[in-house]
Amino acid sequence: EKGGFASFMDKEIHDQPQAVADTLLGRMDADGKLTLDEIHVDETILKSIDKMIVIACGTAAYAGQVAKYTIEHWCRIPVEVELAHEFRYRDPVVNEKTLVVAVSQSGETMDTIMAVRHARQQGAKVVAICNTYGSTIPRESDAALYTHAGPEVAVASTKAFLSQIVACYLLGLYLAQLRGNKFTDEVRVILDELQQIPEKIEKVLQLKEQVEQLARSVQNTQSVLFLGRHVGYPVALEGALKLKELAYIHAEGFAAGELKHGPIALIEDGQLVFIIVPSREGRDSLHAKVISNIQEVRARGANTIVIAEEGDEAVKEYASEVFYVPQTPTLLAPLLTTIPLQFFAMELATMKGLDVDQPRNLAKSVTVE
């Protein structure tokens, strides 16, 4: 069942090219137009929405954070991302013009189910992004956009996460397409780039050995920090969550811009810090900003592990080690930069003799509130 891999998690990490390809499959017509037939919410309603709220928990909520950056950029619709259990117990401003997107691998997460009910009671339309056919969340939503990652067995989410991000892109691009021609060119470019992602993931998978060596050299580490900006920020959060959940190591993800507002006080000699570096393409001076963040922590003795795009020589000066991933548009980068972090958590857990598929105290789907 594990297909020759040591664990389900290892297999599922390697399933990611297929999971992404399958989630993209059949969602475009011959002219490259997106056809999300599953979204049978009236087009007039979809055109009139003035706010989106993504509700989810854990890793699925990080996929939602990636969605925020991308959908706001493509659609110019404000997107909020909220943990389902927080959304449920407050008085959110939701009405018929709000599109709520519930993201869940299992479709059975009780916190998310309750939030879906809460949103619908207030008149919002709910689209579920889900990996499990016929589960509760898609059944209770107005429409479902399925991720086609296949069954995910390991408690730690990997291929479902990447597929959720892809589904969020598709939803955002579809809404952009619905909302007018001026998006068409960019939609085309991104769709084309998305098709190339599975092949690029294959390349990232080849970093496994390099990650394993790194894990071996830091196996007694007590604390790891992850820094990212823009779409790299949710990737940093995901890297930290994977490490807590699998290797039981204290880990935190930060938006790199927050460093000087507090977290930099944590940096001392030998502190392991992962930094997710954005591409050098456009986007103001974000790349330069992250380079100076690396410099800041390095100057205080941090062991800086950098994830950057191929060809980015500028990162080398301040990096203890660099993991290079293929170039892709910034907004799509999480589909690549997450993978070394998945490997890292898995390798450290393995070295500590832990059960990577079934970490302590956790369940694959959390069916209680």
Ligand code: M6R
């Ligand atoms: O099934 P769901 O996507 O609703 O699950 C949400 C979270 O419980 C889940 O992503 C959890 O955080 C994972 N164990 C993370 O690896």
